[in-house]
Amino acid sequence: MSTWQHVVGASRLLDPGSGLDGPGEIWIRDGTIAAITSPGAAAPAEVQPEDQVTVIDSAGTLVTPMFVDIHVHLREPGGEEHETIASGAASALRGGYAVVYTMPNTRPTCDEPQRIAHVNRLAAEAGDVEVISVSALSRGLQGERLVDLEAMAAAGAGGFSDDGAWLADERLAREALRWAARNDVLVMQHCEDFQITGPGVLHECTCVQRRGLPGIPRASEDRAVERDVRLAEEENARLHICHVSTAGAVDAIRRAQARGLPVTGEVTPHHLVLTAEDAVAGGTDFKMKPPLREQEDIDALIEALADGTLAAVATDHAPHSDARKAVGFAGAPFGAIGVETAFCVLYTRLVVPGALSLARLVESLTSSPCTVVGREAPRIAPGAPAQINWIDIETARTVDRETLVSRSHNCPFHGLSLVGWPVASLLGGALRAHFEEIGVRIRTTRQG
Ligand SMILES: [Zn+2]
Ligand SMILES: [Zn+2]
Known part of the structure; x- marks a missing residue:
């Protein structure tokens, strides 16, 4: 029966x-x-x-098929006051997600195979949402020594990233990309030149300056993307750019793809609909990395999502407790939650006004992110x-x-x-x- x-x-x-x-x-x-x-x-x-x-x-x-988010932070282990595997999985399920890729900047860092096994156990206890661990690239996200890439891949890492940090050391980044190319695994870079970011807390523009807050120039992202695209090209490696936020980064990715390079990018709902002005008015829940930019960037991001230059929507779901956020722009941590509101935000703000087709929105949450990470997508199809x-x-x-x-x-x-x-x-x-x-x-x- x-x-x-x-x-x-x-x-x-x-x-x-x-x-x-x-x-x-x-x-x-x-x-x-x-x-x-x-x-x-x-x-x-x-x-x-x-x-x-x-x-x-x-x-x-x-x-529709359920969604796949290739970039979230579930905070466990070490940040359980902000989120746990169980609470993050429940949040993802409520947003319509069947699969999430969780970033390695936990305490301890996800840089040893047993950390992946631990997350897998917690996820299995939590329920049916699949939680895939993204491995750190460097030990402790310190940018000094690579993790045992082979062991982490064997343990089930869904990709490699120092998210939150950028692997600035060119020799190490090249080594990682070379290994990734040989083994067909994905490097997912948080592209940020921290020397350019300096003490910046919001996007560098006049409305942020008027508040007396230090800005993060677009160049912080653009230079890092350009360096990584160059290394990926030289090493013949796949490269995925996390949370693209500037028109310049979109342009660099588009030029790379036009040359036939396997470079992909993701964009968050908040970068697609919110600006630096919204951040200044809205408070620390609007402080995230990269920062909310300006309308010209939003226009470039929407166009790039629509034409596929940016393959996927990823939320960069980044929970922080109210206590951590309640200390003003200068001291609050970077990040915003996002899995529960991703679809309705983008449907209301992009699809309803006709800036993005419904089909492309659904694709960017289902089959496209799965193509980026190389997995079967949730589908509505026999079998x-x-x-x-x-x-x-x-x-x-x-x-x-x-x-x-x-x-x-x-x-x-x-x-x-x-x-x-x-x-x-x-x-x-x-x-x-x-x-x-x-x-x-x-x-x-x-x-x-
Ligand atoms: Zn990041
Ligand atoms: Zn992130």
């Missing part, structure tokens, strides 16, 4: 990675997608009279495990930092009225509701 789930009533099934876009119904057998049918079509021939069929009434929602989001693109809800699932509340979107909330997800065989009053419901259980 098989257990079936039958998804009906969706306004649209959208999986750009599988070429699926339109009305339809999904038949799921024992957790695996068995068939996509047109609305009202007969049950697949495999459904037996003794099988149990649960109907999931999608009530006019948008149905794929059922990892499905239901998204309400009608009902406006106001972001309330206090009701988010993350252990931290440093959300720069607090108070915004947004549409496009994931209201339910199907992961690990179970339908999870993200709100009390959702449209999606299990309508009936019947025999097939």
Whole structure:
């Protein structure tokens, strides 16, 4: 006997990675997608009279594959007052994510194989969201000695990054890229020349200067991207640029891709919709690395996301407790949370006004990030495990930092009225509701 789930009533099934876009119904057998049918079509021939069929009434929602975030910070071990693997996974699930890649700047640093095993154990206890560890490039993120790259790859590292720091030492960076090229693993660089950043806390512009705050020039990012692109080219290595924030970095990536280099980039929701002026007005929840820039950068980022120059949306979900953030711009740590609001922020601010297509937004959260890191994407296609989001693109809800699932509340979107909330997800065989009053419901259980 098989257990079936039958998804009906969706306004649209959208999986750009599988070429699926339109009305339809999904038949799921024992957790695996068995068939996509047109609305009202007969049950697949495999459904037996003794099988149990649960109907999931999608009530006019948008149905997509679940999302993959290739850049988050879950803080455990060592930062449990800000986030844990369990709270971060729950936060990700509520945002519609099935998979997150967690960065290595924990305490201790993820620079030994047993640290990956530890995260894997915690993630398995936490539930069904897959948590992949990104290994440090250098021991302790100190930029002096590389980790045992081979051992970390063997332990399951999903990529290599000194995120939070930049591997400035050119000899070491070259060595890492050379090894990565030989072994087909991915280096993910946080590109920041810290000599140019200096004491900067927000983007260098007049509104920040007027507040008497030290700025971070665009050159801090642009120079680092240019150096890394040059090294990757010389070593014939794949290179991924984290959280691109400047028009100059977009330009460097675009030129590299035009030369045929396998350079990819990601962009965060906050860099796509917020400016330095918002940061000055909004407070320390808007202080992050790289800093929020200016409209000309936002325009370049949106164009690059739309045309694929920037492959993926990644949130750089970076939880910090209220106490750590409540010390003013100069002393507060860099970072903002993001997994719970990523889709609704980008749907409301980019898709609704027509700056980005819905299909490209979904692609940049599903198949595109998976192409960057070289993994199977969640898909709505026969044979794929059922990892499905239901998204309400009608009902406006106001972001309330206090009701988010993350252990931290440093959300720069607090108070915004947004549409496009994931209201339910199907992961690990179970339908999870993200709100009390959702449209999606299990309508009936019947025999097939
Ligand atoms: Zn970073
Ligand atoms: Zn980061």
